[in-house]
Amino acid sequence: MDKIQVCFLHAIFLSKIKESADNVELAGGKKGGAEKVKPGSKAQPQSEAPAKLSRPPKKAPVSKDVSVAKKGKPGAAGGPGAKSKKPGETKEIVETELSVEVCDELAAAVLPASCVKMLDSSNWKERLASMEEFYKVVEQMDISEMPCQALVRMLAKKPGWKETNFQVMQLKLQVVAVVAQRGRFSKTSASVVLDALVEKVGDVKCGGKAKDALTAIGEACSLSWISEQVVSLAFAQKNPKNQAETLNWLANAMKEFGFTGINVKAFINHVKTALGASNPAIRTAAISLLGTMYLYMGASLRMFFEDEKAALLAQIDTEFDKMQGQTPPTPTRGSTKRTGGQEEGEESKEQEEEGSAGDIMDFLPRTDISDKITEDMVSKVGDKNWKIRKEGLNEVAAVLSEAKFIKPSLGDLPITLKGRLTDSNKILVLQTLSIMQQMATAMGPSLKQHVKTLGIPVITVLGDIKNTVRAAAMATLNSWVEQTGMKEWLEGEELSEELKRENPFLRQEVLGWLAVHLPTMRSVPSDLMLCVPPLFGCLEDRNVDVRKRAQDALPVFMMHLGFDKMNKATGKLKPASKDQVVAMLDKARAVMPAKSAGPAKAAPTMPVASVPPAKALAALSKTQAPIEDSAVAEPKADPKKVKPGALPAKGKAVAGKKPLGKGKEEEGKSGPIFTLVPNGKDLRVKDEKSLKVLKWNFGSPRDEYVEQLKVQMAPCVAKWLQEELFSHDFQHHIKAINSMIEVRPYAYIDFQH
Incomplete structure (x- = not known):
């Protein structure tokens, strides 16, 4: 090799040393540099250590973990409520695993020598002093110079996570939390400490700090990822206390982070294992976790546990009943928190206002049952003989029960089921409504595509003369709206056509339903205006209950459409009617609720209680045995009592x-x-x-x-x-x-x- 080549390689070598040395922070917080390091000085070995990372296997991880600049105020993340990363920064940090030797060198470059030396001291007071200094350094360290993986690996230095002094252990857990909050913390770094953190979750003195560290890692690496890791580790350790407290931590974390991205399927088997545990604390924690998940998933969650014992299922149902009517809390951590200063997209706003489960339900494993909806089955559902129709409906219900969660492909089944909603045999009507409730739970938000074909016809059933049938129809309608939101039901002219039917039962139910749901919407389709003329007609209906429902609905219509539009619509009324309607509009304007203010105070309760079709069917079956179609007689109307304003x-x-x-x-x-x-x-x-x-x-x-x-x-x-x-x-x-x-x-x- 000639002299030119030697000089050239020597120059490259020196430049690499200088490049690495520039990124080194000496003890005391001073910057190091190749040109400033004097031979024989104490700083020289530390400045040379990173130079070894210039070799191909070591260079990449260091550049990703250490050399990427990031602004941050020293000490800003030390407190419990400190913010971590920049708003909107959600890009995942990728990092390869470093060797123990490299981690030691990187940690030694940023930690005081006395701190490193006393980490494995046999004297607990020296270990405590070392961890106090460790914590102080990482709390004030420049984020761009924080080697996260190296720092958390240093905590495992003997005695490591077998530390017997709880004060020292608490500081170790706090260091993990601060490094995760402030540094560019990756899943690789998290994997180094997760097992140890889960081991400490059930500890009486250190459990709280361990949960804080897990939460900090969840913010850095996403709750969806860490939750799967933590639950798997907890149930692999076979420690009852850790298992129970891990489930408790997860239930709380879901409320703080929200449910987006959570892989439901990954938890179900672990939750089932917990429900079957002999330790009561584990079972209680599992049921509590299910209650939290119910806030986000609704009735769909129960389908995973229908095979459990009756006593256990009763406990689950009791927990779900506690959550009825509650809404999930607004997330305060994770990507939602980091993007808190940014405006939400229109699509997310629509999902929120409709109250639908959105992409949460998309994480459920779904089955395509289109091949199981055979021509023979569809033919049976539409057969002339009521017994064969009933047999076909039973087969449909069995397919839905077996699949649990399904894709929206149903072939010709929706059109055939639509015919059963007007069946002359009321038992079959109730059975059809029960199947439609199954569909709502099994299909989730994808149910939207069936609203026009099969959902709107349920509204017609609200005009049935029997209370039990109307109640079952309302329960079915609400179960669909829970999944689809209200938007699809208000688009087009189908709803206005239903209101035009001169059926007092139907008008009462629909107007009461609208008065409850419209106030929860931020905006409505312009087609809602089509419902105004029949609404005005209901204000003059002969039935006093219809008029009352129409008056209750006026303010919530007005909150979306405005007084001017509704007042202009009275121009098509007869003079006598116009005067009365305008007077009612003036009265409604005085009590009109503000948009997005939740259900209006004047919103009525539903005219009849929503009864699940299965219960209604059971009640009806006691008084009406299945009979041939030719013998089915329409029930006679109950004698109407004279009500104020309703003349016989x-x-x-x-x-x-x-x-x-x-x-x-x-x-x-x-x-x-x-x-x-x-x-x-x-x-x-x-x-x-x-x-x-x-x-x-x-x-x-x-x-x-x-x-x-x-x-x-x-x-x-x-x-x-x-x-x-x-x-x-x-x-x-x-x-x-x-x-x-x-x-x-x-x-x-x-x-x-």
Whole structure:
């Protein structure tokens, strides 16, 4: 080799030494450099150590873990509530495993010599002093110079994780947490300490610090990854205390991090093992974890445990019942926290407002059952013989039960099931509703594609005359909305067409359902405007319950559509109807809830309790045995009691009579002469207290009292009748009174209000 080649290699070697030495921090926090290191000085061995990493196997990991610059304030992450990485920085850090020798050299380059020396001292006080100094250094270390893997490996130096002094052990666990919070902490670094952390989770004095360290690693490496590792390690150790506390930590971590990315399938077997444990603490922790998971997964979670013993399943159901109505807490850790300053995407907003499970349910393993939905099965479901139809429905239910979680491919089954919703045999209707609830749980958010074909027809069932059938239909409808959200149900004209049906049961149920769900939405499709005309029609419905539901729904419609749009829509109404509807709109505007403020205070409870179809079917089966289609008779309507504002058949006829004789003068006098104004008396009393109206207190009526009475009577008395009552001709008064006497048995009910 000639002199030129030797000089060239020598220059490369020196440049490598200088490059590595520039990244070394000497004891005391001073920067080192090849040109500043004097021969024979104490710093020389430390500056030479990283030069060994210039060899191919060692160079890459050092550059990824040590030399990547990152800004950070010293000491900013030392506290329990300290923020870790930059907002929005979620890119995974990749790192190869380093040898023990390399880790020792890297750690020695950033830790004081006295700290390294006393780590394995036989005197616990010296070990404690060493860890205190260790903790102080990593808390103040420049993030760009923190060799995470090397530092956590140093903690395993004898006695390592077998440390008997709890104060020293607590500091070791705190160091892990700080390094994970502040450094570029990788899964490789995490793997070095996870086993030791899980061993300490159940420790009385150190368990809390161990959980804090696991949480910090979860923020650095994602909860979805660390949770699988931790649970697997805990159940491999066979330590009951550690297993129970690991499950408790995971339940709390899910609330802090959220559920996104969690691999449900990875936990199910471990949770089942925990449920079968002899230690009661493990079983309790497992059930508590299931309760937390239920907040995110809903009823779908139960399907994994339907094969458990009845007593255990009852405990699980009790825990799920506790979670009913609760919403998952807002995540405070992980990627959600790191991107907290950024705006959410429109898609995520829609998912949140619809209340659907979103991509959480996508992590469930799903089965394609399209090949099991055979032509023979579909043919049976649509057969003319009710017994064969029932047999086909049983086969469908069995396929769904076996698959548990399914893909949305169902072939021709949805169209065939739609026909069973109008089956003349009510038992088969209830069975179909039960199957549809199974579908909702099994299919999850993918159910959206079946809303128009199979979901909307459930609304028609809400008009059934039987309470049990309506209750089962409402339970099915709510189970679908839980998975799909409301958006798909409001798009198009299908819902408005249902409201146009002059069926009091259907109108009550649908309006009550909308009054509950609309306030929970941030925005609605423009097609909701199509429901306004039938809503106005419901305000004048003959059934008092329909009118009440329509009045309750007005404010929540208005919160999305606005007063101006709804007021403009009254232009197509008849003059008499328009005046009444406009008055109700003015009243609704005063109680209109704010958007995204949750369910409106005035939102009614559902007209009938939602009863699962299976229970309704069991109740109906006791009174109605399966019979041939030809023998199935539609049940007769229950006798209706007279309600305020709802005139019976006789009353309607009398109210619609032309009471003042015959001829042209009677034109325009058809229809009811009285109209119920909701809470009319209460509003009048309120106006009197606020001095908005004259009190009814006088010796002889003056003109202002007469005009006020006209205004107060206008909304509740037919126009022609009011003209007769306020006529200057006494004979007209007599005619008006005679007309009221004819409907007296029913009219007095209205006047009570």
